[in-house]
Amino acid sequence: MLTPKITSTREVLNLDGLWRFDLDAAVGEEPWRATLRTTREAPVPASYNDLFPDPRFRDHVGVAWYQRTVRVPHGWRGTRVMLRLDAATHEAAVYVDDDLVVTHVGGYTPFEVDITGHVTAGGEFRLTIGVDNRLTPSSIPPGSVDTDSLGRPRQRYMHDFFNYGGLARSVSIQSVPAERIDDITVTTEIDGTSGLVSYDLVTTDLTPGAEVRLRVLTADGTVVGASSGSRGVVEIPDVRLWRPGAAYLYTVVAEIVRDGEVRDSYPLAVGVRTVEVRGNRVLINGEPFYFTGFGKHEDSPVRGKGHDPAYLVHDFELMRWTGANSFRTSHYPYAEEVLDYADRQGIVVIGEAAAVGLNLAIAAGYLGQTEVTTFGPRGAFGDTTRDAHAAHLRELIARDKNHPSIVMWSIANEPDSRDPGARDYFAPLVSLTRELDPTRPVTYANMILAQHDTDVIADLFDVVSINRYYGWYQDTNDLAAAEAHLEADLRGWEASFHKPIIVSEFGADAIAGLHAAVDQPWSEDYQTALVAMYQRVFDRIDSVVGEHVWAFADFQAMPITQRVDGNKKGVFTRDRRPKAVAHALRARWTSLSQAKNPE
Template sequence: MLSIRTTPTRDVVSLDGLWRFALDSAVGAEPWLSRIVTSLEAPVPASYNDLFVDPAIRDHVGVVWYQREVRVPRGWAGERIVLRFGSVTHAATVYANDVLVAEHVGGYTPFDADLTGIVAPGEEFRLTVAVDNRLTHLTIPPGTVDTLPDGRLKQTYHHDFYNYAGIARSVKLYSTPQAYVADITVVTGIDGSAGVVDYRIETAGAEAADVRLRVLDESGATVATAEGAEGSVRIDDVHLWMPGAAYLYDLLVELVRNGEPVDSYILPFGVRTVEVRGTDFLINGEPFYFTGFGKHEDTPVRGKGHDDAYLVHDFQLLEWTGANSFRTSHYPYAEEVLDFADRHGIVVIGETAAVGLNLGVQGGLTGIPPTPTFAPENFGGETRNVHAQHLRELLARDKNHPSVVMWSIANEPASNEDGSREYFEPLVDLARELDPTRPLTYAAVMFATPANDKIGDLFDVLSINRYYGWYVFTGDLATAESVLEQELRGWVQRFGKPIMMSEYGADTQPGLHSVWDMPWTEEYQSDLLAAYHRVFDRIPEFVGEHIWNFADFMTGPGIHRVDGNKKGVFTRDRKPKGAAFSVRNRWRGLEGKKPDGPAERPAASEGNPS
């Protein structure tokens, strides 16, 4: 799926701004048939939950309505007119005036609605969107909805971040010619000092047109040309896209009829290769060691609403710490985030929204004995088909981003339980069919061990989430360090694959201090991370470390969460805790080094630096 861009043949109008907003209980039947009467307005993009003081809105389970008027530019006569949503959490039904134009399930991937012939250039239409935040066993992420005795709906879900909802990413109206470039796929390789770019162009529209393309370097000079919808071009003396040193070419694709361009589209891309060889993760044939974080799209007031100011500032903080990468935990992030990573050389692990496929976690938190996760009545039936569709949409959207070097199919699934292999093996096969160029991983939960995990051999990289010293052996870092090393060596011994830590950390209250190993203090967070780093440096097969989390984030209510999850090395408003400085010392010491073993890595910092 192509990003929306202005080109010589395409125009884009942003529909971001304030929309009329109402709960389903405040509107009558068929509210799309007329102007919604409401005093409430909600910004787009943003989650709606934290905007208003009414708890009935924050706690609402079900449908809310967004509405606004849209005027189609008068110059779009004879063009396709298309509506694009960056995401709607978690399901959307879209109406143009009284016509149903789109339905989409999945809160983190974009979708289009073709309005050609439904709306008219120069005229205004009423745009109405029903947004449904309910999570069930037929959604990714999953959840359950129960009816309370007083008739209210209660949402339960199995992941530890707040179920923000709304139109969280930009909405755009755009035009294309009737014959247009529908999709582009590029796969890059390296041949000596040259880059090789295999491409496939998909076109659509009633009238046939020829395809021609040019590759432009960053100065705008043409470095390669080709004709035809599928083929290969060679870039001599290629500038590679590298971590920390991004270089992007533009692929200019034109549909041509009688020698004249009918449609044009420009796709930025980078030339780079990714490979797992033995226990090494290679980018452009060189070993790469991941340093960085799991993150969240989470900010005060906006919830999961995309914000360019936070985007820029977060990447500044990544650079400040010396991080070279992050995982899009636990869902695909906004397209703007990946575009920014492409331009700035930050490596990304792209993850589906499949978090919560583990009823054992629920049992551990509630004390209620869990039922088998992959039983037919739970996630063993239609859920996998829904998961597969999310995987298709993620890979279709992000396949051309050079920053994305690996796909994570799920976070903390019950990979130790019966039925997990039957669930995941078809998804692994699908991912490899859709994109044979990128390695695959999943993030293993605490319950899955080297002895009982049933799916590790299906993947290329083992990503491990562990909280020794926090949830287990709380306050006992010596035992935590010993047990961690023993387990990680067990994963390596059984599977013989590269291994990385995809989550590790400790909740930390900023400003709380102690001279002892006291959980929740800033010193304890730093010391826990340092203990883990010592273990990483002793394991040659280790290829990366992603701390949980970059910044504190909001969660659902729970006695183990006070104003959210506090495992960030930055607060929710991006102020550094002591651990941020410790991590900065370590990662800046790793820059430019090939992490082959302890001799080439700096010692892990102990506590806060002076």
């Protein structure tokens, strides 16, 4: 699915702004059949939970309704009109006037529908979207809904971040030709001083005489290669590579031409680079790469998970200030604008699926249970969940496959990889990921309950990624013991798998402004000391090729007693003020950028 773009043959009408809005209980039955009976409005894109000082919205479980009137530009006569939602968390039903035109399950990937037969160029239509925030055992991420003692529905889930709902990304309509390019897949290789761009175009049925053409342009618009046909390879002499910290993007222009006229045209930014795992190293363009950076969240005050270009730019500038060269899209696909920006800025990304919470053993630990089954026929997550997981991976890779910034896929965060059923669950998903994209390594983020000698799936993956909290959840307030246990843990993984190791999460909560002369959890000083201890260990383990601190910024979490106004493990506060650890990271990472990633 191609991102909507304005070209010589396509137009886009963005529908962001204020929409009529209310919850299912307030709008009556079949609210799409008339103007919503409400004076309340909500912005798109934004989560709705924090907009109104009312717990009915903050804690809502179920469907929320958005509605607006849309006028189709009169110049769109004779074209196809597509409606696209960049995301709807977590399930959507979309109505044009009285007609249901599309449904979609999955809160972090886009979907679109041809509404040409429902609208008229120059005319208006009523667009109504019902967005359901409920998670179930067969959704990705999973959850469950039960009823409390007062008869109210309550959402339960096994991930830490708050379950924001609504239309957190853009909505648009676009005009496209009937004869058009529907998809482009690009992969790149390096051959000496040349770059090889392989492409595969998907088009609608073409009329006789129509021809597919492709050109490759430099950043200044100079044509450096061309080809014809739906598949092919274009060689770029004296290629400029896309490199971490030094992005260079070519533009691939795909066209359908008939009778000398361009019937459709679509430009795609392409970075020429390679990624591979060799021994215990991750190589980008044949050179070892050491990951420095963060796990992040799409999270900000008021907006929740709503995409905001101001926060996008500011967050990247803060990452650049710390010396970070990478981040993981924990724990779901981010807005595509984030990846476009990473492509242009030369920031490396590990793209992660929304498969978080596939671990009943975490809850068992809290409740004192000793035996639980997460996967398989007797577990909570079986074939139905895996099918949903596979569908999500297909949509994720279909959307993000062409981004040079993405160098690795993470297909799950902290699953119960000690459970014997985990292998039957994950082996087909790893195979699917490699089938969909054979050019990138595959990983998942391991949780401490599965050690190197009890994990049953790590051998399936190319890179070992582990989340560890020695000194916080284990060895609390004892950094000496934490250091010894962390080193033993990492050496066990190194000896067992001989693969690159990324420590994909480590850190500690810290209250901004809290200081202590001696070790004291929740102080900025303890957070700084803990992170420094981890880094000392990393420098002693040859196979460690990356360090991603958890987390970039404080974020809103589920309302439990361990979380006072959210998770406070951020290097920055939720409104992006640096804690003391940010300065320590800046000192280390700016020096590492030369020592471990020389130009």
